[in-house]
Amino acid sequence: xxxxxxxxxxxxxxxxxxxxxRAFQDRIDRGEKIEPKEWMPEGYRKTLIRxxxxxxxxxxxxxxxxxxxxxRAPTLERKAILLAKVQDEAxxxxxxYSAAETLGVSRDELLALLHxxxxxxxxxxxxxxxxxxxxxxxxxxxxxxxxxxQVQLQKTSYGPYSRAMIRICKEESFHQRxxxxxxxxxxxxxxxxxxxxxxxxxxxxxYPSLMMFGPSDKDSVHSAQSMQWKIKINTNDELRQKFxxxxxxxxxxxxxxxxxxxxxxxxxxxxxxxSEPDWDEFFQVIAGNGPCNAERMEARVSAWEDGAxxxxxxxxxxxxxxxxxxxxxxxxx
Amino acid sequence: MAxxxxxxxxxxYFDWLCRLGDNCLVLGHRVSEWCGHSPVLEEDIALANTAxxxxxxxxxxxxxxxxVEGKGRTADALAYLRDAAxxxxxxxxxxxNGDFGMTxxxxxxxxxxxxxxLRALQRSSDPRVAEIAAKAVKEVAYHLERSADLVxxxxxxxxxxxxxxxxxxxxxxxxxxxxxxxxxVDQAVVAxxxxxxxxxxxxxxxxxxxxxxxxxxxxxxxxxxxxxGGKTGxxxxxxxxxxxxxxxxxxxxxxxxx
Numbered sequence: 348x349x350x351x352x353x354x355x356x357x358x359x360x361x362x363x364x365x366x367x368x369r370a371f372q373d374r375i376d377r378g379e380k381i382e383p384k385e386w387m388p389e390g391y392r393k394t395l396i397r398x399x400x401x402x403x404x405x406x407x408x409x410x411x412x413x414x415x416x417x418x419r420a421p422t423l424e425r426k427a428i429l430l431a432k433v434q435d436e437a438x439x440x441x442x443x444y445s446a447a448e449t450l451g452v453s454r455d456e457l458l459a460l461l462h463x464x465x466x467x468x469x470x471x472x473x474x475x476x477x478x479x480x481x482x483x484x485x486x487x488x489x490x491x492x493x494x495x496x497q498v499q500l501q502k503t504s505y506g507p508y509s510r511a512m513i514r515i516c517k518e519e520s521f522h523q524r525x526x527x528x529x530x531x532x533x534x535x536x537x538x539x540x541x542x543x544x545x546x547x548x549x550x551x552x553x554y555p556s557l558m559m560f561g562p563s564d565k566d567s568v569h570s571a572q573s574m575q576w577k578i579k580i581n582t583n584d585e586l587r588q589k590f591x592x593x594x595x596x597x598x599x600x601x602x603x604x605x606x607x608x609x610x611x612x613x614x615x616x617x618x619x620x621x622s623e624p625d626w627d628e629f630f631q632v633i634a635g636n637g638p639c640n641a642e643r644m645e646a647r648v649s650a651w652e653d654g655a656x657x658x659x660x661x662x663x664x665x666x667x668x669x670x671x672x673x674x675x676x677x678x679x680x
Numbered sequence: 681m682a683x684x685x686x687x688x689x690x691x692x693y694f695d696w697l698c699r700l701g702d703n704c705l706v707l708g709h710r711v712s713e714w715c716g717h718s719p720v721l722e723e724d725i726a727l728a729n730t731a732x733x734x735x736x737x738x739x740x741x742x743x744x745x746x747x748v749e750g751k752g753r754t755a756d757a758l759a760y761l762r763d764a765a766x767x768x769x770x771x772x773x774x775x776x777n778g779d780f781g782m783t784x785x786x787x788x789x790x791x792x793x794x795x796x797x798l799r800a801l802q803r804s805s806d807p808r809v810a811e812i813a814a815k816a817v818k819e820v821a822y823h824l825e826r827s828a829d830l831v832x833x834x835x836x837x838x839x840x841x842x843x844x845x846x847x848x849x850x851x852x853x854x855x856x857x858x859x860x861x862x863x864x865v866d867q868a869v870v871a872x873x874x875x876x877x878x879x880x881x882x883x884x885x886x887x888x889x890x891x892x893x894x895x896x897x898x899x900x901x902x903x904x905x906x907x908x909g910g911k912t913g914x915x916x917x918x919x920x921x922x923x924x925x926x927x928x929x930x931x932x933x934x935x936x937x938x
Contacts, residue, residue, distance in 0.1 A: 410716035410724065417712045417731075418922075421929035421938040422756050423705075423742075426712075427735045433715055434728035441721055454721075479929055479938075529938075536937040646717060654719020657780050657834065660841025664833040 349405030349469035349493060351561040352633065353398040355572035356390030375577050380506040383449035391576055395505055396450050397466070398578060400457045403443035404468035406436050408643050412476040413485060421479060428525055429482065435518045442514060446507040462648050470629060473637030474555050480533055480541070480548035486526015488556040488594065494519045495590045496560065496581075504577035527597065534601040542602070549598070550606045554624040560587040562626060592618045686806050692868035694749045695768060696875065698758065699865075699911055700797075701741030702769035705759055707790060708734030709922055710777055719780055726826060730787070733819040740812040747808075760930035764919045771910040772855040774918045778848065781834060781841070785848035788827035792888040793859045795820050796881040805873030828892045835896020842897065849893070850901045857906025859885075865911070 361369065368388055374381065381387055410433050417433065420426035444454040460466040471489050476482060497519060500512045533541040561567060561583040573579035591610075598605050609622045631637065686693075712731040718724045742755035772790060777783045798820055801813035834841040860882045862870070869875040893900060909915065929936070 407721065414715035417715055418709055418925045419928050423735055423739050423759055425938055427732055430712060430728050430732040430735065434725055434732065437721055437724040437728065532937050538933065538936050540933055541936050650717045650719065654780060656840045656844065657719040660834045660837030663837040667836060
């Protein structure tokens with residue numbers, strides 16, 4: 348997941364739709380997949396570009412907080428696993444930018460929108476990774492929350508997005524397990540100092556992880572249209588509840604305390620009651636005022652700008668090679 | 681576990697295995713510093729992949745070093761609990777990343793040596809060495825294919841990319857000679873048939889390098905001075921910082937389980 352507050356275009360009732368739009372909605376309602384060259388309402392296309400683009404940006408910005416610990420990973424095995432994981436995230440970015448390209452927007456265009464602040468990435472990556480247990484916690488909670496959303500997106504109506512999600516979900520569940528494994532080692536076999544590190548990570552990442560699902564349904568203005576188009580399948584609150592219910596027993600097994608005094612099993616609803624995250628903080632982070640927004644953007648923009656000579660050099664070489672081939676063809680004729 | 685160790689001075693053999701392992705570890709560390717910061721997404725993936733291969737090779741070489749040493753030290757103990765003076769990597773691999781051109785040139789100069797070393801090691805008298813080399817050589821063939829290709833394309837790209845690659849080559853050239861210099865440690869493993877004479881790799885390395893430079897329109901730097909010291913534990917200032925980073929958790933939380 349990694350798509351929050353994606354603005355949906357063009358909510359229309361059935362009566363307001365043109366015949367073509369109605370036929371399109373009927374296909375979605377029958378569970379058919381929409382493929383790249385087929386007709387689609389402009390609003391559907393734009394909403395998807397926003398959602399897939401935001402998701403792709405989240406994957407590449409998401410390399411930064413985890414990459415932060417690669418050089419400091421505590422064993423060679425952990426280092427290798429983390430490298431493989433971060434490499435997977437970059438690969439997810441690649442699939443998703445490719446899926447977005449099928450909607451008529453290039454990767455360079457999307458990156459330009461990220462760099463000038465017009466497109467966002469998930470709020471979670473604006474939080475810092477301060478100790479090694481954060482790497483475990485990011486895998487367990489952050490990837491766990493992402494999977495919760497992505498599993499449903501495997502059934503999303505747009506074919507290329509759905510297929511990208513199927514692949515991504517397989518890798519993400521490995522990521523989540525490796526995160527939990529880091530914490531199992533630290534909490535069940537580690538020293539008291541290691542366990543303290545893990546609790547500290549839990550304290551900092553719990554609420555930001557809950558925020559990943561986006562604002563409460565009552566404040567989520569764009570959900571209805573996205574759900575009608577099956578770009579989104581479950582509501583934010585449904586997914587958040589599912590995530591909490593799944594995570595609480597895992598935390599108990601680790602012996603970690605979830606930093607919420609109101610967390611309590613509710614027999615009647617068959618799920619936990621829990622405190623809402625601080626939505627003011629969420630909107631501040633979205634607005635650019637999170638702890639790491641400036642650093643994350645600076646890192647991405649510098650990578651792009653410092654690498655301009657590299658990309659231009661490769662393009663220039665390709666043009667030279669093309670000219671040489673053309674000259675050789677002429678000479679041969 | 682293979683049979684008895686070959687007839688070779690155990691200390692020299694241990695040192696020589698650390699040279700192989702430390703080259704991979706330190707270069708893998710340097711390459712991984714780029715994660716999320718490279719000029720294009722495909723390069724982020726390629727760099728992570730290269731670093732991953734090198735860390736995997738480190739586990740094999742240092743694992744074998746610990747076995748040969750016979751004091752119960754694991755690959756992790758060697759990676760995380762030795763200080764700079766005990767590291768045996770060549771100075772080339774600890775050179776700072778610089779711009780992306782410097783990183784690629786360092787990779788190319790190393791890969792061109794690494795592949796020749798691994799090819800020769802497949803015929804090692806110690807089957808454990810031959811097995812590791814047989815696995816690693818496949819990975820390093822990809823590393824060289826990528827680094828050579830990019831050095832050529834950037835050398836023959838724009839004026840700026842050419843200038844950057846030439847600058848990188850000139851700056852790294854004095855750190856290449858150490859890979860071919862032999863000392864008593866090398867002589868011991870050569871005599872035991874474990875490894876090739878480092879000097880014997882120079883011709884093939886020079887050929888690969890000349891092809892890359894030629895196609896990339898780069899000139900081989902003049903001057904014959906070559907730095908040395910890494911193979912015997914005398915490093916540049918850079919290594920201390922690499923280790924401070926790499927070893928932080930193991931040093932700050934002794935006895936932890938990770």
